[in-house]
Amino acid sequence: MSVAGRHALVLGATGFVGRHLVLALGRAGVRVSAACRSRESYRRLAEWLAEHGHEAAPADLRVDFAGPSLIDGEAGDVTEVYNCAGAYRFGMPADEARRANVDSVRAVVAFAARLPRLRRLVHVSGYRVGGQDPRPWSEEQRRKAYRALGAYEASKVEADAVFRSEAERLDVPWSVVNPASVIGDSVTGEAGQYLGLASTLRDLWQGALAAVPGNARTFVPVVAVDHLARFMTLLPMDETTERASYWLLDDDTPALPGLIGLVAEHYRVRAPRLRVPVPLVKRLPRRLTNADPETLTFLSADRYPTGPARAVAARHALTMPDTVTTIRRWADHLAAHRFGEAPDGDRRFTDVGGVRTFELGEQGAPAVVLPGLPVNADTWAPVVTLMGRARAADLPGLGMSTGGRDDWAAWLAALVTGTGARHLVGHSIGTAAAVEAAAAQPGAVDRLTLVAPFFLQPRPAPTPRLVAQAYLRGVSARALARRLTGDPAHADALESSVADLRRGTAGAVARLLTAAAARGWRTSLRAALARYPGDVHVVVGSRDPLAPEGLALVDTLPRVTVTVIPGAGHHPQLTHPERVAEALGADGPSPGARAGQPFRPLSTIPRVK
Template structure:
């Protein structure tokens, strides 16, 4: 079957494309604006066979969708059209919203009519939104004023919905209108690449702007996981006998948390205070439309996603019953959604920095992975760091399978819930290793090296080699004993103060562009109260001798190596560890970030040494 897909590089569209391509039963014409960006999308999605995917250069905002005459002839062979294109920007102007939503629908309706007259169009699938007032029963009625007071973003989307319903009804073309609710991350990994929607609420909570929950206990935010939405649309495109229908992708209200419960869950995950009460939307929305609201940075339009009504889900459930799928929000995945959005808000554009690495969840942590044959090499970062900080070292290990871990509470991983701070990290990494079907090479820096060593003491048979870079082998300074104090200090820390501290303690031995890069990473990280809390609590735990206790006399010296920076003014190697193979370099505690080339040479050499 021939399909024509718009929005194939967008948040929902690229997932729909992946699902359809994996079925290997369609020729898929994909409207794109940029060939290179589309090639990057296919590489990121790891589409195994792209031979059935035909890119069509064009632009939704242009006449005849900006397609060449030759490309239009190809598209006219489509049996089904899936329109998933359009920006996620609730603050679009009237002109931009009309150009983004209404004009493309006029062009697509004309295209659908031409296909219908020449060969017949089996189905048009249109993604709209759960707030649209139109459905298959009321679209022919008089709707004067129904959407007049809505913001341009919603008004133009819903006007496009109404226009298409009328145009296709006149042509006798089956129209499947899909109304996604607020689309959140993958149902397992929680990864949410689109900043918008739920991230507005996450950002408000983490900036302590939610002392009162908007709308209260009678209000809720309908949500759907991105992979569930994509599977539903792909299944809909495979229906033998398509019929006109409207499908709401959301749970029923009784099976969803209310707004206050959702904000409380976010506050817990972000380590912020829970709301002490509620504020009616009728009071909050006008306030957000004032200068005060603009200063807070919370668009008044974002409150439109908070509703008090339920929505009909019978048609959705009927199709799911036929195909065996479900679009229910997975409560256990919400912490991963929240942590991922929190990390993306702190580090805008993070996806562009990942190169060949794929973000995924393994066990209860989020990792960046590069697949290859051989023994997996797992990297554990230290405090004031994250998975991406060790990427320069991992990049140099060409041909090796790499797993860069965001430890719980850091990066994109949610906090662990273990009663013991340190044991929670050890158990998380042990569970991660169990997720692999073979022994692994474990590399840790600083606190990550301490966790790596503790994991080896627990699951030694699963560790092929253990490489420790500047491991924490004795208690940290008592300065960090009180986590609450440290959190407050970190909240007020300035880039210049951080630079001075790094040089004073010899963490970095001299100023450099790499030090500036590290400072930017840390300062971005510390915008997150979740990550500030993780750093403070780990540092407090490291001041306790029992938490850094190890049994090096039981280790196999043939599989353990240490790389030590002699300029470290905070930590040293206790005598009980000096029987282990140790290489010394003239740098400080953060040498993997200051001189990654030194660490690379040592790691490469260590990976080849025999453990016999």
Template sequence: MANIFMTGATGFIGYEVLQELLKGDHTIYALVRSLREFDVLKGKLPSGRGQVLPVIGDLQKEALGINDLGMLRDVDTIIHAGGPMDIGMDMQTAKTSFLHGANEMMKVSDDLVQHGSLRHFIHVVGYKSPFNEDNWREGQQQWTEENFLPLEEPYERMKFLADLVVRQRAEKLRLLLSVVNPSTVIGDKRTGETEQTSGLGMLVEGVRKKQMLFVPGGHAYRLPLVTKTDLALLIAHLVTTQPANSDTYYVLASKAHSPNNQELISSIAKELRTLQPIGKLSIRFLERLVNAGIGNKLGIPKGSLNFFVNEEFSTASVQRFRAEPFAVKDILPYVIADIDFRLSHPNHHSPLQRNRRGKLATIENILPDAKQTVLLIHGLFSSADMWTPIIKDMPHVNSIAVDLPGFGRSPYHHQQDALQGMVDAIIEIIQELNTPVTLIGHSIGGFIAARVHEKMPHHIKRLILLQPTLQKAANKTPYYQSPGLLALGLGFMKDKQIKNVLVKQHSFKNTADIPEEYVQFVRQDLQSSRMRKTTAEMIALLHQTKTFAKGVQLDKDKTSIIWGEFDQTYSIEGFRDQANVTLLPLFHSFPISQPKETAARLKDFI
């Protein structure tokens, strides 16, 4: 069991480390600016064997702003992971965040060595730091704030000078020092959730804006990556094993297990369903363009080129603890989709648990005593989040709402048959759950649910279809049958046009009936070429006769249809004798405009 003082516990990396540490019998003292900040942190953390306690302070203050260091006397390990990720910060901010913070951390460390139990200092820096055990003492007396790496941006200069300061002071204090140098950190190893969009997100945003048509360095360079999961596991391992000697740990996927720049930019473009790069430019030439002030027009912020490398890094120190190499290629599609969603919806937050099932992102409400599992499939201009208010009103069942492929946070399936790819993704989840489910689908989600039921009827306990699109849409305008024209038109839609289209298609009674937050959600969704093209593809399929050529067979004993009679775009004629039909004076998107009433109706069938 370790007693740990930790900075950066509320950050992208630190929070993941904190979760991992709480799985052990550790006591973690987390530096936070206020009790309110701590309460928010504590509220998000899962339960574990360890405990976390607040230490009120601030990296930018003298002695970290801690009034009583006596509360830290039993600390044997420090994890310094504090500091913002902003490569564009000015010199004063960088100096305060990194250099001043490092100096104050070492003052606290001095006190804890002299009067306490401190033995081990873990410093999270970055793979571009020039220092390691072999070279950091060379010429160190000559380096000052002014002459240290004068050509680099303030972010790197101060962060790496802080690395040197910690090494110098740790040696004087005879502290065991573990310097952890992660590469660009991406999301969770299983779900791809990447809350910090300022790393790989800069490339994703550049591709979204069609600015990355020329690959920096081509095949010769790469952006080293590592998942936050693997990084947190390594840091937690350093805490529990206490290495024999001070060392530097490069935490990144090797060349063999990570994409080069050509592969990475091409993968991002593929997942975003947008233009592929058409060429490459040398790093040196791009540096000239960036220094000339036109880098942002190419999607390359000043200082970002430093993170592309063509050399390998020694991971011998890491391999002493971990034989398996770090790998990122398999999770990248999920990371890219997650970042794409966050860039489209920068202020979005779900109160429900996020997860991944099969190949799809989900939001869930899983209860320990629930006896039923409900799987919910959204319609067009929507995502799993549409179901949030409905799920909250169905507290007696396990609820799993999916983002269909190409929507929300789910990567597109890239199958030739677009609709079958949707069906296959749901089938995979049900097979993974390995328990009968109640399948609920709205709009095209209802059509997909019906197709899933046809493929695996014994896995479906009940089938509940809300305004399912079981037949071709009534609109005969050729425009609606062309995915290309639809995607182009959707990209130019503003709030007023969105409202007018939704009313014209009988989704809502009138514009006043449409929730404003929903209109904003749709507009933000359509900023993404991935979601825009997938939406256009599905709309076109609903207007094509071939989509419905095979027909749909329902089982009346377990199928219920809730149908809004004011929908004049779609029809259920021919299906009334195949299901238990409830007719209501509603429009097509009633689950969005009237979620409480929808939840109440669903309770009658579940």
């Protein structure tokens, strides 16, 4: 059958594997229908596909796994069905897990048996549960399995057996894929789920992984989601794959301690040296191990029969992407998106002057926000979005960037000359970085915008560094919001900053806070600003004004604008994001970026000489 004659129905199309499968089928030229539970979930799928360059949305069909017909919509000419549906969640009650993962399989096989043109029903199982005896389970067997494995894994084991027994009984042509831990896209690292191995990497990133469970042979294999999706699209076209199961994973995945060490090196954090045998982990209280009991059965030295899958891939010239590279890209994506806690958007790690740097916003945009203390780039995300062609980057050693104050010179030079930063927007301590960059590369920096420039404002009373560090390590988001803005209502916007401080940036922040009070640095920054020949825009809150000597310096600058935001303090991006975006957009233009925004006039004093 040619591609033109194929019509694929994808169940679970909005899930992590399902949406990548829809994308792979579409790119292969296959007509696709997506079975979604609601119009809203279909809309999200269509938007995701469009964001990934696939404008031709699949047909929208409704699925009800408890309904008599399963599918509401035209599916009579479907030639292949892919079952990616099910619940991937630990801690479910047994009856819930069985409804989601076992009863749904029965419904899918029964539906497929009624399709007159069906060539293949492809079912996604799992590498630890595939290949089960397809004979019906007794109640005693079911009780033992659910007690030993936990509801999630036991339901997947039972579903694997039910699928094959029902497919054989109803004479449905079938194939099963048993993927390992499915990780991010091999090119972008993009992921959509944060359970299992991803939660281990989260603990590693946050400094909460005290020990590695298992031993030197513990094997938790992985497979890239895009490779899995491409492999699945091949099965209906290959007659040799009918009534066969395929374990899809990389046999060369590093053993678990090596995998964690690989990611630790990439994250530039310390890998735990302690290893705890799985039997001991099972006996320890969960409050100590932070391990879900249902995940422990995955910690095994077992190996899997990957030969048949490798043969199919070779027959169709499908090459498995390099797993180490994929792991690193996946780890980057997980951390950049704060393991699912960050809002959607363009977020990434990049190398700037040898410093692993976190950025958000449009990659390569000419306007770059350099955040202040003790906050991070995330606090500027709403402003960056409103500005349009803009990005924010955590300074070395702050937020989620590595490095430190000694890296500023090389980092700023690379930022300006290597990434196209022409308009530097510094906030608080970031104004020092912006001025130093302009002083070193005056011809490369077109504009400086200085938001709450500390060196032009009253000098703060010095705080002992260790006192500041201890405070920052233990401060809550609510307390920090009250201290920075006077209003704890801004706590949500500071959760990520507090997480970064606890993860290890409190020391760097405390050192810079001490430096910011030093007269010598403040004097040198004022002198460097006075020499800068380009456009300067100073933005301050009415509750956080310039000092008299700062205003006197600003009056001497040849091309300068001062904007005062009424009611704002030292962190206007938290309290007045729309007004800050309006001010920055005025001298960092993006045509149409602010259309329709209900901005109120600012107090702006142009000083052009």
